Amino acid sequence: MTIQKNSSIYGTANLLPASKSISNRVLIINALAGNASQLHNLSDANDTQLMLRLVNSKDRIIDVEDAGTTMRFLTAYFSITNQRKVLTGTQRMKERPIGILVDALRTLGADIDYQEKEGYPPLTINGFNGQKTTSLKIRGDISSQFISAIMMVAPVLPQGIKLELEGKIGSRPYIEMTASLMAQFGVKTKFVGNLITVTPQTYTPTEFTVESDWSAASYWFAITALAEKAEVLLPRISLHSLQGDRAIVDIMKTLGVEAEIEGSQLKLSKGSITKELRWDFTHCPDLAQTVAVVCAAKGVKGSFTGLESLRIKETDRITALQNELKKIGADLIEESSQWTLVPTDKLPTRVTFATYKDHRMAMAFAPLATLMDVDIENPGVVKKSYPNYWNDLKAVGFHLTE
Ligand SMILES: O=C(O)C1=C[C@@H](OP(=O)(O)O)[C@@H](O)[C@H](O)C1
Numbered sequence: 001m002t003i004q005k006n007s008s009i010y011g012t013a014n015l016l017p018a019s020k021s022i023s024n025r026v027l028i029i030n031a032l033a034g035n036a037s038q039l040h041n042l043s044d045a046n047d048t049q050l051m052l053r054l055v056n057s058k059d060r061i062i063d064v065e066d067a068g069t070t071m072r073f074l075t076a077y078f079s080i081t082n083q084r085k086v087l088t089g090t091q092r093m094k095e096r097p098i099g100i101l102v103d104a105l106r107t108l109g110a111d112i113d114y115q116e117k118e119g120y121p122p123l124t125i126n127g128f129n130g131q132k133t134t135s136l137k138i139r140g141d142i143s144s145q146f147i148s149a150i151m152m153v154a155p156v157l158p159q160g161i162k163l164e165l166e167g168k169i170g171s172r173p174y175i176e177m178t179a180s181l182m183a184q185f186g187v188k189t190k191f192v193g194n195l196i197t198v199t200p201q202t203y204t205p206t207e208f209t210v211e212s213d214w215s216a217a218s219y220w221f222a223i224t225a226l227a228e229k230a231e232v233l234l235p236r237i238s239l240h241s242l243q244g245d246r247a248i249v250d251i252m253k254t255l256g257v258e259a260e261i262e263g264s265q266l267k268l269s270k271g272s273i274t275k276e277l278r279w280d281f282t283h284c285p286d287l288a289q290t291v292a293v294v295c296a297a298k299g300v301k302g303s304f305t306g307l308e309s310l311r312i313k314e315t316d317r318i319t320a321l322q323n324e325l326k327k328i329g330a331d332l333i334e335e336s337s338q339w340t341l342v343p344t345d346k347l348p349t350r351v352t353f354a355t356y357k358d359h360r361m362a363m364a365f366a367p368l369a370t371l372m373d374v375d376i377e378n379p380g381v382v383k384k385s386y387p388n389y390w391n392d393l394k395a396v397g398f399h400l401t402e
């Protein structure tokens with residue numbers, strides 16, 4: 001697919017999706033609350049559509065495709081609700097670790113086997129043999145999704161749980177989001193230091209509306225930063241969000257984007273840009289690609305930390321970024337847990353970007369069409385989190401051809 005260069009961008013990202021992280025949590029919580037909640041504005045992201053279909057499925061084989069939260073949350077949900085299931089996914093899903101979650105669930109009393117490689121999907125869940133312990137230790141540095149998965153099922157355990165997070169904690173706002181959503185469905189958790197305590201409680205069915213997705217919004221900040229002239233409106237988005245990726249407001253302020261609330265919308269417009277950005281992505285890993293591309297094209301030197309988890313997402317995002325940034329003359333150099341982004345000094349006029357079966361590679365590189373003609377391989381990948389991305393680009397004036 002080709003996106004023709006357009007450096008003046010005006011309009012509304014009307015089809016901005018609802019948060020897939022919030023949607024997938026409320027779907028698990030709702031299932032534990034007897035499916036009696038009224039849920040509004042669930043995300044049209046494929047990850048959420050999968051969760052919607054699979055959480056109450058009677059099928060034995062559950063294919064989560066490439067949806068990480070769906071895989072991790074359903075593993076805990078089916079285990080604790082004593083359902084016999086086989087959980088599988090794409091080839092990439094079979095390379096994304098799940099051993100830490102399986103070990104924790106086994107310690108709790110779940111009977112789970114690996115079908116292929118130890119520590120990775122596919123899994124066979126054979127049921128739950130009664131709660132064996134009330135205290136668990138779990139590493140916090142591989143994926144917060146393991147922690148969220150256990151937290152959500154914890155109140156239905158006969159004796160509740162004390163979960164001690166070990167080592168560095170990554171993606172902490174996602175853990176806080178889990179606690180906050182549990183509270184909105186009537187379940188209290190205590191999260192103090194590295195200890196999460198959940199007593200046995202019952203979820204209350206609730207009416208709940210999902211807000212727009214901040215990770216999806218990040219691409220609109222990138223477009224505004226990169227364009228010569230821009231004014232973009234984002235609907236149904238809150239600055240006081242549960243989503244840690246609202247950090248994009250602060251990051252992009254230094255990269256030349258002003259964001260101000262106008263009624264129920266957020267208005268993005270051009271501001272002034274710095275020469276250097278230092279940022280730790282430990283708690284907002286999904287923003288890294290968006291920010292790296294903007295720095296690379298705008299002549300901003302980046303000093304980044306907290307990118308470790310990018311290696312185990314939809315693709316190895318570090319390698320994918322390094323390969324594709326090279327095509328515009330930029331480098332991402334890794335040196336002992338520090339990454340230096342060396343921006344380009346001369347942009348090409350046309351580039352084809354590979355997307356590595358990763359929605360965020362497609363969505364993060366497309367904004368470069370404000371500066372050059374861009375070809376995107378496998379544009380359909382965006383359906384994982386933002387199926388209407390290309391239509392939204394058209395709505396603000398980009399010209400796209402197959
Ligand atoms: O809990 C969630 O909804 C998510 C947590 C993050 O993953 P990690 O905890 O693996 O960093 C994030 O990258 C992912 O897109 C969604």
Ligand SMILES: C=C(OP(=O)(O)O)C(=O)O
Pocket residue numbers: 066067068069070286313314360385
């Ligand atoms: C990492 C992501 O998702 P998941 O881990 O849920 O597949 C993402 O959406 O960028």
